[in-house]
Amino acid sequence: xxxxxxxxxxxxxxxxxxxxxxxVLLLTVLFLFLYWLxxxxxxxxxxxIQPPEGIEPRTFAGAFMVGLAMFAxxxxxxxxxxxxxxxxxxxxxxxxxxxxxxVRPLGRSKLxxxxxxxxxxxxxxxxxxxxxxxxxxxxxxxHWWPDRIATPGIELAAAVALVAAISLLGxxxxxxxxxxxxxxxxxxxxxxxxxxxxxxxxxxxRTLSHGARIAAWILPFEALYEDGLHEITADTTSLTGFLLxxxxxxxxxxxxxTLRLWAAAYLxxxxxxxxxxxxxxxx
Amino acid sequence: xxxxxxxxxxxxxxxxxxxxxxxxxTVEEGELVGLLGPNGAGKSTLVKIxxxxxxxxxxxxxxxxxxxxxxxxxxxxxxxxxxxRFPGWYTADEVLELHQKLARSDGGAxxxxxxxxxxxxxxxxxxxxxxxxxxxxxxxxxxxxxxxRPRLLLLDEPTSALDPVGRRTVRELLEGxxxxxxxxxxxxxxxxxxxxxxxxxxxxLDGRIVTAGSPAELSKPRGVEIETAAGIRTYxxxxxxxxxxxxxxxxxxxxxxxxxxxxxxxxxxxxLEAVGGETS
Numbered sequence: 001x002x003x004x005x006x007x008x009x010x011x012x013x014x015x016x017x018x019x020x021x022x023x024v025l026l027l028t029v030l031f032l033f034l035y036w037l038x039x040x041x042x043x044x045x046x047x048x049i050q051p052p053e054g055i056e057p058r059t060f061a062g063a064f065m066v067g068l069a070m071f072a073x074x075x076x077x078x079x080x081x082x083x084x085x086x087x088x089x090x091x092x093x094x095x096x097x098x099x100x101x102x103v104r105p106l107g108r109s110k111l112x113x114x115x116x117x118x119x120x121x122x123x124x125x126x127x128x129x130x131x132x133x134x135x136x137x138x139x140x141x142x143h144w145w146p147d148r149i150a151t152p153g154i155e156l157a158a159a160v161a162l163v164a165a166i167s168l169l170g171x172x173x174x175x176x177x178x179x180x181x182x183x184x185x186x187x188x189x190x191x192x193x194x195x196x197x198x199x200x201x202x203x204x205x206r207t208l209s210h211g212a213r214i215a216a217w218i219l220p221f222e223a224l225y226e227d228g229l230h231e232i233t234a235d236t237t238s239l240t241g242f243l244l245x246x247x248x249x250x251x252x253x254x255x256x257x258t259l260r261l262w263a264a265a266y267l268x269x270x271x272x273x274x275x276x277x278x279x280x281x282x283x
Numbered sequence: 284x285x286x287x288x289x290x291x292x293x294x295x296x297x298x299x300x301x302x303x304x305x306x307x308x309t310v311e312e313g314e315l316v317g318l319l320g321p322n323g324a325g326k327s328t329l330v331k332i333x334x335x336x337x338x339x340x341x342x343x344x345x346x347x348x349x350x351x352x353x354x355x356x357x358x359x360x361x362x363x364x365x366x367x368r369f370p371g372w373y374t375a376d377e378v379l380e381l382h383q384k385l386a387r388s389d390g391g392a393x394x395x396x397x398x399x400x401x402x403x404x405x406x407x408x409x410x411x412x413x414x415x416x417x418x419x420x421x422x423x424x425x426x427x428x429x430x431x432r433p434r435l436l437l438l439d440e441p442t443s444a445l446d447p448v449g450r451r452t453v454r455e456l457l458e459g460x461x462x463x464x465x466x467x468x469x470x471x472x473x474x475x476x477x478x479x480x481x482x483x484x485x486x487x488l489d490g491r492i493v494t495a496g497s498p499a500e501l502s503k504p505r506g507v508e509i510e511t512a513a514g515i516r517t518y519x520x521x522x523x524x525x526x527x528x529x530x531x532x533x534x535x536x537x538x539x540x541x542x543x544x545x546x547x548x549x550x551x552x553x554x555l556e557a558v559g560g561e562t563s
Contacts, residue, residue, distance in 0.1 A: 002384060002387075003384065003385055003387075006381065006384040006385060007385075010370075010381065013370075013372070014370060017370075017372050095368055096364060096366040096367040096368040097367075097368050097369075097370065099336055099362075099364045099367060100362070100364065100367055100369070100382070100424075100427060101385065102335070102336060103334045103335060103336065103357055103360070103362045104357060104382065104385035104386055105354040105355070105357040105358040105385075105386070105387065106354075106385055107354060280338070282297075282331075282336065282337040282338060283331070283336040283337065
């Protein structure tokens with residue numbers, strides 16, 4: 001256990017030292033400022049909007065903005081997670097950073113798990129902080145709060161933790177650059193699945209919606225994000241509820257407990273493949 | 284007691300390339316063994332198998348009686364890789380502290396201070412590694428390998444970036460370790476270093492050990508040189524035992540003898556003969 005904590009702290013310290021972290025922090029401050037600006041003008045004008053019947057403008061504006069913030073938070077969290085983990089095995093081995101650690105009596109599985117924990121210790125507080133900050137901005141500016149406060153944030157954090165695990169898995173087999181490209185392509189595939197789902201919902205096309213749903217579950221970080229989107233307007237019905245399902249970058253889709261269990265199983269599966277690959281890898 | 288390192292019929296294949304083709308090597312406790320060979324001979328692969336970084340395709344390797352790569356085997360060894368790096372934002376002291384935790388060493392600050400003193404880095408104790416010269420980083424690498432008092436030390440090119448003073452420091456350190464019973468497998472291209480400190484030498488070529496023995500066993504007589512007033516006379520077929528008779532004959536013949544040198548082949552001669560001029 002002591003070695004696990006030592007390596008996790010090593011990874012945490014490495015993560016906080018990297019320029020990627022500073023860049024993400026800078027982008028976050030910029031994003032939150034622009035987000036506040038957007039909220040400010042949107043809710044200033046929302047009272048004067050005469051929407052079609054069945055649409056509650058403040059709910060629509062608030063949920064749309066928080067949904068947008070959730071996408072930005074997910075994206076920034078994924079950038080951070082990928083940059084913290086993309087070189088954890090093969091990249092660090094090529095630079096000679098890994099070998100002095102691996103020869104110590106701690107076991108490769110422990111080392112990999114610790115690296116994941118180190119990355120998660122940086123990414124999940126970051127995601128939760130940005131999520132709650134943007135939600136607070138919308139709540140204080142527009143006097144609208146999501147139907148579920150904590151669950152969407154936790155699901156976003158879990159989605160980023162999953163991406164960190166996928167990136168660690170990639171780092172066992174791919175060089176740093178190849179892994180970075182591969183993980184961002186996988187992330188992009190998830191986003192595309194969400195967009196297809198939105199289109200399928202709007203047309204409506206059951207086949208497209210069904211295909212997008214399967215793709216989102218194959219990449220459960222996307223399904224977690226969609227479930228989080230659903231949670232912010234879980235109690236919203238009528239036309240407002242329908243339109244919110246067309247939300248930005250992937251519509252809200254309920255996943256529930258089954259999805260959360262699947263995400264946990266998926267994490268275990270990714271970890272098992274990564275550990276098996278790492279244990280057989282010559283360094 | 285089990286030897287510090289015992290490799291039997293080790294074979295390692297990387298795809299179609301056979302890096303090791305049945306290597307047998309034993310390093311006893313307190314023994315300093317030098318591993319020589321051209322680039323690509325399999326030296327680093329052998330060392331990496333011993334410390335568990337590489338899995339053998341066939342054969343076995345044991346460290347202090349435990350399967351190489353197992354946690355118990357790794358707890359017995361210290362390793363310095365040929366290419367290694369420490370996180371630049373760590374100080375020398377923090378690097379050693381990190382490795383103390385991973386090696387489950389309870390030596391604390393006293394051990395760290397002693398190791399930094401051994402490699403002449405006491406002054407740089409609180410300096411960040413990113414500011415270190417190559418030689419300083421290599422000496423820190425040696426100190427790191429010694430964390431937790433290992434019974435077997437595996438050093439892959441430990442003096443390649445060192446200046447003559449640094450090399451001497453490491454050489455004296457290795458001699459001190461041998462006196463404490465630590466076994467050392469030293470992989471180096473620096474023949475003079477190996478010749479000076481090693482009890483035994485193994486020369487690898489194309490994944491096989493082609494020559495092994497102590498430097499004295501490996502060296503061959505190359506004649507006798509006698510310096511006289513008339514110049515240097517060389518007796519190519521003579522040996523050490525012939526020296527008294529040769530000197531007596533010269534003195535009887537009225538020559539003045541100023542010096543006698545018994546010639547033998549150096550490790551470099553042995554090496555070149557073994558590898559046949561191969562470089563990679």
